Amino acid sequence: MADTLGAFEQAVLLAVLRLGEGAYGRAILKDVQTRLEREVAAGAVHATLERLERKGFLSSSLGSGTPMRDGRARRFYRLETDGARALDEARYVLDRVWRGVSRPLKVRTS
Amino acid sequence: MNDHAPNPPDWAEAIFMALLPAGRAETESGDLLEVYRDEVLPARGRVAADQWYVRQVIVAFAQYHWFWLVALIALFVMGDVAHTTRPGGNQGIGPILLVGVIFAASLQAGWRTMRVSGGLLAGIATSALLWLFMAAWWLTTWYPFLLTQQVDPYWIEAWHSSAAPNETFAHWVFLDNVGATIISGFVLSASGVLVGLAGGFGGAAARRWRRV
Numbered sequence: 001m002a003d004t005l006g007a008f009e010q011a012v013l014l015a016v017l018r019l020g021e022g023a024y025g026r027a028i029l030k031d032v033q034t035r036l037e038r039e040v041a042a043g044a045v046h047a048t049l050e051r052l053e054r055k056g057f058l059s060s061s062l063g064s065g066t067p068m069r070d071g072r073a074r075r076f077y078r079l080e081t082d083g084a085r086a087l088d089e090a091r092y093v094l095d096r097v098w099r100g101v102s103r104p105l106k107v108r109t110s
Numbered sequence: 111m112n113d114h115a116p117n118p119p120d121w122a123e124a125i126f127m128a129l130l131p132a133g134r135a136e137t138e139s140g141d142l143l144e145v146y147r148d149e150v151l152p153a154r155g156r157v158a159a160d161q162w163y164v165r166q167v168i169v170a171f172a173q174y175h176w177f178w179l180v181a182l183i184a185l186f187v188m189g190d191v192a193h194t195t196r197p198g199g200n201q202g203i204g205p206i207l208l209v210g211v212i213f214a215a216s217l218q219a220g221w222r223t224m225r226v227s228g229g230l231l232a233g234i235a236t237s238a239l240l241w242l243f244m245a246a247w248w249l250t251t252w253y254p255f256l257l258t259q260q261v262d263p264y265w266i267e268a269w270h271s272s273a274a275p276n277e278t279f280a281h282w283v284f285l286d287n288v289g290a291t292i293i294s295g296f297v298l299s300a301s302g303v304l305v306g307l308a309g310g311f312g313g314a315a316a317r318r319w320r321r322v
Binding site for chain 2: 024025026029041042043044046047050062065066068069070072073074075
């Protein structure tokens with residue numbers, strides 16, 4: 001079974017998947033913030049990217065910088081097969097857990 | 111951008127770079143600089159943007175070092191409670207353990223960042239944060255601990271033998287805490303630098319040696 005992914009890790013991996021060739025730090029941060037509808041610290045995204053890369057779920061390569069970042073290189077990320085498998089597994093588990101339950105939840109109060 | 115492009119505080123950027131592995135410092139600080147200039151600064155102004163940048167650095171520090179800070183605080187609290195309720199034991203073990211954890215934090219940071227500066231930053235920052243916690247802890251616990259100490263024969267004897275004439279027990283305990291806070295500040299500053307350097311050097315050297 002693949003490594004169990006937390007919600008934040010899933011958001012980061014899905015951002016990389018969605019952004020395709022434009023998946024670098026700032027773009028990923030923005031996508032994660034939009035999807036989670038809250039401000040997210042860049043450090044949290046960077047640390048997660050580093051961890052996911054160490055696990056083999058992502059790979060990265062360096063690209064050119066821009067004047068806005070004083071020419072500092074950009075690190076572009078790519079989703080690897082293991083990462084896609086882990087995302088699939090996480091989705092499958094969630095779907096299975098929620099099967100048969102309609103939303104919004106109705107709770108009986110006595 | 112030209113030379114007049116707005117920049118976050120130099121010291122904050124230097125700390126951020128020292129937190130990161132050598133190969134990531136440029137790319138990740140570039141990401142942060144881009145957000146700072148392109149989004150935060152136009153929307154919030156210079157002061158708020160600088161505060162935002164400092165917050166990002168603090169969060170990044172916490173991401174990498176929270177475990178060591180929790181370990182340091184837990185060890186310190188356990189040691190202080192033991193010292194108050196069961197005095198007279200081997201009091202030398204506590205400080206050695208604390209310095210050991212600071213060394214471990216520096217070693218790990220040196221290994222992760224592959225730089226001595228990463229270990230040095232870990233040593234200095236964890237020592238400083240521990241000292242801040244110590245000061246706050248002693249300030250808030252001196253009175254509740256005093257209630258325990260004032261009925262303990264060990265502490266009563268210590269008060270009789272070292273207090274100034276007419277000095278109350280409460281005053282003596284309070285001054286003891288103030289003295290401990292000041293001395294701890296000096297000891298932690300020195301050990302943070304020395305242990306941080308040693309740990310950073312050891313961690314970075316071990317990582318490089320392993321790569322060769």
